[in-house]
Amino acid sequence: MSLAKRNFTDQDIPSYDSFNTIRQVLREFVASIQDAMLVLDKNAKILSYNQPFTTFWNIPEDVKNSAGDVAMLNFVVGRMLDPLEFLHKVQAFAGSGKMQTQERIRLKDGRSILFNAAPILDADGKCYGQTWHFIDITKSKQAERDLLALTVALNRLSDAVYLRNKDYHFVYVNDAACQTMGYSREEFSKMTPIDIDPDLDMNTLKMIGEKHSSTGEHPTFQRRHRTRDGRIFPVEILISIIELDGEKYSLTVCRDISKRQAYEQELQRAANYDLITGLPNRRLLTDRLEQAIVRSKRNGKMLAVCYMDLDNFKPINDKYGHHIGDQLLSSLTHQLKTILREDDTLARPGGDEFVFLFNELGNAEKISTILDRLLAVVGSQRQLQNHMVNLSASIGVTLYPNDNVNADTLLRHADQAMYLAKEAGKNCYHFFDPDNDRHAQLHRLNFLLLQKAFENNEFILHYQPKVNLLNGTVVGAEALIRWQHPERGILPPSEFLPYLDNTDLEIQVGEWVIDSVLKQAEIWKAAGLTLTVSANISPTHLLTNDFAKRLQETLERYPCLTPDTLELEILESVALSDMSQAVNTLKSCRNLGVRISLDDFGTGYSSLTYLRNLPVDILKIDKSFVANMLTDQSDLDIIVSVVHLAKTFKREVIAEGVETLAQGVELVGLGCNVVQGYGISHPIPANQIHNWVSEWESRDVLKHPDMAKNAYLVQSNLNLV
Numbered sequence: 201m202s203l204a205k206r207n208f209t210d211q212d213i214p215s216y217d218s219f220n221t222i223r224q225v226l227r228e229f230v231a232s233i234q235d236a237m238l239v240l241d242k243n244a245k246i247l248s249y250n251q252p253f254t255t256f257w258n259i260p261e262d263v264k265n266s267a268g269d270v271a272m273l274n275f276v277v278g279r280m281l282d283p284l285e286f287l288h289k290v291q292a293f294a295g296s297g298k299m300q301t302q303e304r305i306r307l308k309d310g311r312s313i314l315f316n317a318a319p320i321l322d323a324d325g326k327c328y329g330q331t332w333h334f335i336d337i338t339k340s341k342q343a344e345r346d347l348l349a350l351t352v353a354l355n356r357l358s359d360a361v362y363l364r365n366k367d368y369h370f371v372y373v374n375d376a377a378c379q380t381m382g383y384s385r386e387e388f389s390k391m392t393p394i395d396i397d398p399d400l401d402m403n404t405l406k407m408i409g410e411k412h413s414s415t416g417e418h419p420t421f422q423r424r425h426r427t428r429d430g431r432i433f434p435v436e437i438l439i440s441i442i443e444l445d446g447e448k449y450s451l452t453v454c455r456d457i458s459k460r461q462a463y464e465q466e467l468q469r470a471a472n473y474d475l476i477t478g479l480p481n482r483r484l485l486t487d488r489l490e491q492a493i494v495r496s497k498r499n500g501k502m503l504a505v506c507y508m509d510l511d512n513f514k515p516i517n518d519k520y521g522h523h524i525g526d527q528l529l530s531s532l533t534h535q536l537k538t539i540l541r542e543d544d545t546l547a548r549p550g551g552d553e554f555v556f557l558f559n560e561l562g563n564a565e566k567i568s569t570i571l572d573r574l575l576a577v578v579g580s581q582r583q584l585q586n587h588m589v590n591l592s593a594s595i596g597v598t599l600y601p602n603d604n605v606n607a608d609t610l611l612r613h614a615d616q617a618m619y620l621a622k623e624a625g626k627n628c629y630h631f632f633d634p635d636n637d638r639h640a641q642l643h644r645l646n647f648l649l650l651q652k653a654f655e656n657n658e659f660i661l662h663y664q665p666k667v668n669l670l671n672g673t674v675v676g677a678e679a680l681i682r683w684q685h686p687e688r689g690i691l692p693p694s695e696f697l698p699y700l701d702n703t704d705l706e707i708q709v710g711e712w713v714i715d716s717v718l719k720q721a722e723i724w725k726a727a728g729l730t731l732t733v734s735a736n737i738s739p740t741h742l743l744t745n746d747f748a749k750r751l752q753e754t755l756e757r758y759p760c761l762t763p764d765t766l767e768l769e770i771l772e773s774v775a776l777s778d779m780s781q782a783v784n785t786l787k788s789c790r791n792l793g794v795r796i797s798l799d800d801f802g803t804g805y806s807s808l809t810y811l812r813n814l815p816v817d818i819l820k821i822d823k824s825f826v827a828n829m830l831t832d833q834s835d836l837d838i839i840v841s842v843v844h845l846a847k848t849f850k851r852e853v854i855a856e857g858v859e860t861l862a863q864g865v866e867l868v869g870l871g872c873n874v875v876q877g878y879g880i881s882h883p884i885p886a887n888q889i890h891n892w893v894s895e896w897e898s899r900d901v902l903k904h905p906d907m908a909k910n911a912y913l914v915q916s917n918l919n920l921v
């Protein structure tokens with residue numbers, strides 16, 4: 201409160217007896233004022249000051265007591281940052297006489313003060329003196345500056361900032377809020393967040409308010425805002441609850457994320473969609489397939505994965521150019537989409553390939569109907585640059601959960617089936633068979649195991665002697681492969697050779713067999729045992745282009761052996777696949793001096809023309825005929841004819857699988873003297889052969905002078921039972 205706030209009238213001023221009394225009243229009045237206050241007479245002589253004044257200026261006692269009024273004023277003025285300016289202001293004020301003044305002044309000690317000076321006037325407007333007030337405004341000045349800086353900063357933000365009170369009304373918005381939303385500050389002051397958020401109602405607003413009721417910053421979330429002219433755009437919102445003078449306010453920073461979202465969507469598109477057709481690419485397809493699998497698991501319905509490849513797209517692309525090719529792909533996409541139901545997916549993993557996912561199929565027949573329609577759509581004639589072109593497609597299909605594998609494998613299976621559709625003549629579809637595949641996988645696994653086994657030298661050869669029953673001589677030995685399995689022991693060829701069929705490894709193993717057999721013959725020869733050795737040759741191996749050449753190279757590595765030490769046992773069926781190649785190779789082998797035996801004879805083609813053309817030296821009667829020759833007339837008849845055939849074509853003959861004395865006697869009687877079989881010896885390791893031969897040849901019966909047909913057999917004490 202200041203005396204200068206009002207003018208005194210005669211009634212206001214009591215009539216005091218003396219000037220001193222007035223002074224006394226004035227002093228008391230000034231003392232009761234809480235601001236630093238000073239009263240001066242019109243001659244600038246201090247009439248009164250209060251305690252806050254001395255504290256405010258920190259006036260030392262000696263100045264107060266000794267120097268008097270002038271010293272006190274000087275002291276005050278001397279504390280001003282700019283004393284002269286202050287004095288000018290005071291003089292100007294005094295000159296004006298009646299004017300009231302208010303100045304902000306900086307003091308040397310850094311404080312900002314508000315200096316209020318007011319004249320004391322009588323009823324006629326005559327000036328008696330002045331009151332001076334000093335108020336420290338350092339803090340409020342700082343706050344003012346802070347506020348200014350904050351406001352500038354807020355207005356420079358590109359994010360919109362809103363401050364709303366507990367009644368949900370905006371009490372502050374920054375420039376960006378006004379600019380983006382198109383409302384003035386005044387308009388905003390009458391609005392709530394509901395007015396700018398099209399998805400917000402009072403309940404939701406309250407819910408959000410409650411959720412964010414505690415002070416501090418809360419996680420960002422996304423909403424949509426609507427501008428004054430109706431444009432709706434996505435925003436990311438950060439809400440902080442702040443407390444001002446005991447009241448909570450919600451401070452919201454909103455970032456327009458439409459550009460970011462568009463950019464993200466663009467990235468998303470580029471990462472998941474094919475540019476030419478706009479269809480999902482392989483990545484998104486795999487995602488969708490994974491979801492479809494989950495769905496099928498949940499609802500128990502079947503899912504079909506169809507891999508479609510255009511049959512004749514490449515020539516079209518080459519002829520008309522990629523641009524036209526691309527056009528064709530997108531127009532085809534358009535047509536293919538017409539077949540899809542809402543939940544199905546059509547994707548383009550690349551090139552001229554498309555993948556369909558058909559969800560929730562009732563039964564497998566349904567998919568056939570869909571596939572027929574697909575082929576019809578692709579097959580419809582279309583025009584390309586004034587030319588009519590025909591397209592067709594091959595489709596591979598696999599059905600989940602019959603084919604109970606993961607997304608990637610389902611795609612691979614459908615792809616495999618598609619290749620089978622191509623092989624089947626194109627423009628058709630083929631269903632993947634999970635059972636076949638499991639078999640193929642097992643086959644592959646076994647093959648890999650064999651590959652390892654070969655690298656680890658786990659294959660060995662056993663030898664089965666071949667003997668002439670008429671004169672008792674050992675004529676040779678057949679090498680038979682075994683797998684010395686580290687855990688399962690010795691395995692026969694039937695357990696592993698099938699996994700080598702038609703592989704490179706089959707050829708490598710075959711070469712190893714020939715080489716090992718020759719090496720063994722060399723060892724035996726060096727030990728004084730000359731034996732013809734036979735090796736079984738697989739059809740794939742025999743039909744390799746350079747079989748004879750490589751055989752020659754192998755033979756050359758064993759110069760101490762004559763080539764007729766080696767006999768090749770080939771299957772009768774081998775020549776059937778490529779007769780001329782087989783004939784040529786066998787001729788070359790014979791030219792090298794190697795002998796050829798036709799194994800398992802009688803089980804295959806066995807035609808006369810065939811036999812005449814095939815350059816073989818020995819016919820080997822299959823053990824199945826020998827096994828039943830004594831009980832089955834037709835088997836016996838076959839043996840009789842084979843022996844005749846051999847005679848006619850001047851071939852040697854040998855019977856395998858001879859197990860009993862009776863079989864041996866019968867065979868010799870029929871003119872087949874050379875035999876092999878368990879009755880003579882089982883196949884045995886190479887290092888036992890030498891002993892076996894010595895034992896065999898040392899039998900007394902061999903030295904019998906009357907050794908004649910059958911007599912030897914009858915008298916012999918062979919293994920035959």
Ligand code: C2E
Nearest residue numbers: 679680681692693713736737738857858859877878879883
């Ligand atoms: P194969 O060449 O006809 O060989 C005769 C098979 O009959 C051998 O079976 C032999 O152990 C068996 N055997 C011998 N005497 C008797 C007998 O008195 N009774 C009966 N029931 N069987 C007898 P193994 O060793 O299991 O060989 C089976 C087939 O595997 C061979 O038939 C041959 O085709 C093939 N094989 C064996 N070793 C090789 C090889 O090194 N390379 C190739 N490519 N095939 C081989």
Ligand code: MG
Nearest residue numbers: 678736769799
């Ligand atoms: Mg054989």
Ligand code: MG
Nearest residue numbers: 799800822856
């Ligand atoms: Mg055989």
